[in-house]
Amino acid sequence: MRQQIVAGNWKMNNDLAQTESLLADLKSKTQTSNAEVMVAPTFTNLYHANQALKNSKIEVIAQNMHFAANGAYTGEISASMLKSVGVKTVILGHSERREYFNETDEILAKKVDAALANDLRIIFCFGEVLADRKSGNHENVVGTQIKNALFHLEAAAFKNIVLAYEPVWAIGTGETASPEQAQDMHAFIRKTLSNKYGADVANSVSILYGGSVKPNNAQEIFGKPDVDGGLIGGAALNADDFFAIVNAF
Numbered sequence: 001m002r003q004q005i006v007a008g009n010w011k012m013n014n015d016l017a018q019t020e021s022l023l024a025d026l027k028s029k030t031q032t033s034n035a036e037v038m039v040a041p042t043f044t045n046l047y048h049a050n051q052a053l054k055n056s057k058i059e060v061i062a063q064n065m066h067f068a069a070n071g072a073y074t075g076e077i078s079a080s081m082l083k084s085v086g087v088k089t090v091i092l093g094h095s096e097r098r099e100y101f102n103e104t105d106e107i108l109a110k111k112v113d114a115a116l117a118n119d120l121r122i123i124f125c126f127g128e129v130l131a132d133r134k135s136g137n138h139e140n141v142v143g144t145q146i147k148n149a150l151f152h153l154e155a156a157a158f159k160n161i162v163l164a165y166e167p168v169w170a171i172g173t174g175e176t177a178s179p180e181q182a183q184d185m186h187a188f189i190r191k192t193l194s195n196k197y198g199a200d201v202a203n204s205v206s207i208l209y210g211g212s213v214k215p216n217n218a219q220e221i222f223g224k225p226d227v228d229g230g231l232i233g234g235a236a237l238n239a240d241d242f243f244a245i246v247n248a249f
């Protein structure tokens, strides 16, 4: 059975005090599902978060990284820096990185290589904008995003890759893809992987859905056969809501 995962992407929210407070709330919750649970605070709070969650099963992950090992990249953070504060997993390719920071498939392919070379696990995000969905071009867009950033990899690399389908039109809008839309796309993603790498790889990769997942819709979305969990934005900022989603399996 594929690993179920619920990851909270805190985005640019929570200063140190707010981070400590949310972590304390999260630690007090009881998990009843078998999902792997992760939270992604901002860079400045990764070290503290890792210390605070040392004796918990919640993993602290990063929201982004640069592809270079080090050097003249003012304001950037490398894979080895993340590892040095105990991070083992990094989110790459989030639509906000693509849209506001001009991250192209080509840049993302380099980030993927750098993360894997540093033994970091990747949650790789992609998804179509509303115009693509409306024109029926969504599968083509998603397939291209996956191929451009990942299909230079060997099959073995997918042991360290989790995929996250996040339709841009459903992020922070309160509008979710319907469970059927999510299932259809996840099945398409698995077929795309299978065509290139074979069924074993395709059936072992966890594919998360992200975009306005809330306590009241998580169960139905996670109930779909090709949906292995969620990447949660807004609802991850509240411990009760986040754990309601974690326990929705």
Ligand SMILES: O=C(CO)COP(=O)(O)O
Pocket (backbone or CB within 6 Å): 009, 094, 166, 170, 171, 172, 173, 174, 210, 211, 212, 213, 231, 232, 233, 234, 235
């Ligand atoms: O972008 C997301 C997670 O990475 C989803 O955000 P929301 O859950 O706020 O829609």
